[in-house]
Amino acid sequence: MALQSSMREQISGLGPWFHNLHLPDGTQTSPDHPFGDFPSFKWQHVASAVPDDLTGWSVLDIGCNAGFYSFELARRGARVLGVDVEPLYVRQARWAAREFDMKDRVDFIEGDVYGLLGASQHYDMVWFTGVFYHLRYPTLALDLVRRATRRLMVFQSMTMPGEERAVVPTDVPLNRRELMLDEHWPKMAFVEHRVADDDSNWWVPNAACVEGLLRSAGFEVVSRPEHEFYVCKPVSVPAESSRDLARIAASIAAPTAS
Numbered sequence: 025m026a027l028q029s030s031m032r033e034q035i036s037g038l039g040p041w042f043h044n045l046h047l048p049d050g051t052q053t054s055p056d057h058p059f060g061d062f063p064s065f066k067w068q069h070v071a072s073a074v075p076d077d078l079t080g081w082s083v084l085d086i087g088c089n090a091g092f093y094s095f096e097l098a099r100r101g102a103r104v105l106g107v108d109v110e111p112l113y114v115r116q117a118r119w120a121a122r123e124f125d126m127k128d129r130v131d132f133i134e135g136d137v138y139g140l141l142g143a144s145q146h147y148d149m150v151w152f153t154g155v156f157y158h159l160r161y162p163t164l165a166l167d168l169v170r171r172a173t174r175r176l177m178v179f180q181s182m183t184m185p186g187e188e189r190a191v192v193p194t195d196v197p198l199n200r201r202e203l204m205l206d207e208h209w210p211k212m213a214f215v216e217h218r219v220a221d222d223d224s225n226w227w228v229p230n231a232a233c234v235e236g237l238l239r240s241a242g243f244e245v246v247s248r249p250e251h252e253f254y255v256c257k258p259v260s261v262p263a264e265s266s267r268d269l270a271r272i273a274a275s276i277a278a279p280t281a282s
């Protein structure tokens with residue numbers, strides 16, 4: 025009992041928590057989460073779409089938060105690097121890694137998805153869930169994720185309601201731009217202010233847009249195990265998509281404008 029209350033004190037000292045982790049002694053980090061047992065109930069649906077045995081796989085978990093997915097993937101044998109911009113979440117994840125006795129399989133560092141611009145590492149799997157819509161430069165991030173992915177990428181984004189897709193022509197004549205007014209045209213809603221009182225939300229795509237973005241970054245969707253989740257394998261990147269990333273990387277390596 026005393027042990028549990030000291031555990032609860034530690035959890036509360038590290039709060040607030042977004043991930044409800046079930047710790048080995050039975051305590052939970054966010055038992056009253058407004059979404060329910062989050063993200064465990066998501067994982068129940070996604071788990072079977074990811075290989076059971078990840079022995080020898082390297083995984084990058086971008087926006088890892090308190091590390092729920094990092095821990096699940098490490099339990100399957102992967103060596104996981106979790107990265108998050110928020111120092112509080114990195115502290116939570118490191119603390120939980122000690123509680124789970126998984127420090128030899130997971131590392132957590134403070135970092136930004138855009139940090140991939142200066143990195144040359146590749147990972148067998150990149151886990152990229154719950155981050156896309158928080159980014160002001162989401163397509164840059166997706167292109168960087170593609171560059172870092174060797175075998176599999178798991179993507180999730182908040183989306184606009186609806187699954188319908190407009191038939192999109194391969195070319196839109198300038199005088200036919202009204203085609204883009206079709207309600208099912210691939211699109212992202214720009215959020216200048218807030219969604220759910222959160223000012224870190226910037227872009228909310230519809231499902232057609234997610235699929236187009238993934239294709240244009242060089243991913244093929246292999247399954248959709250849960251609403252808004254896409255399991256993807258890397259395929260070749262369309263030439264017109266890779267041009268800008270190459271230019272950005274080059275201008276960072278050798279800046280010309282002053």
Ligand SMILES: C[S@@+](CC[C@H](N)C(=O)[O-])C[C@H]1O[C@@H](n2cnc3c(N)ncnc32)[C@H](O)[C@@H]1O
Pocket residue numbers: 042063086087088089090107108109110113135136137138152153154155158159
């Ligand atoms: C909605 S939570 C998703 C957490 C977890 N990936 C999941 O799917 O449950 C978004 C997470 O992304 C992190 N994040 C936001 N912008 C980021 C960025 N530019 N680079 C890395 N992490 C970021 C946030 O700090 C937060 O932990």
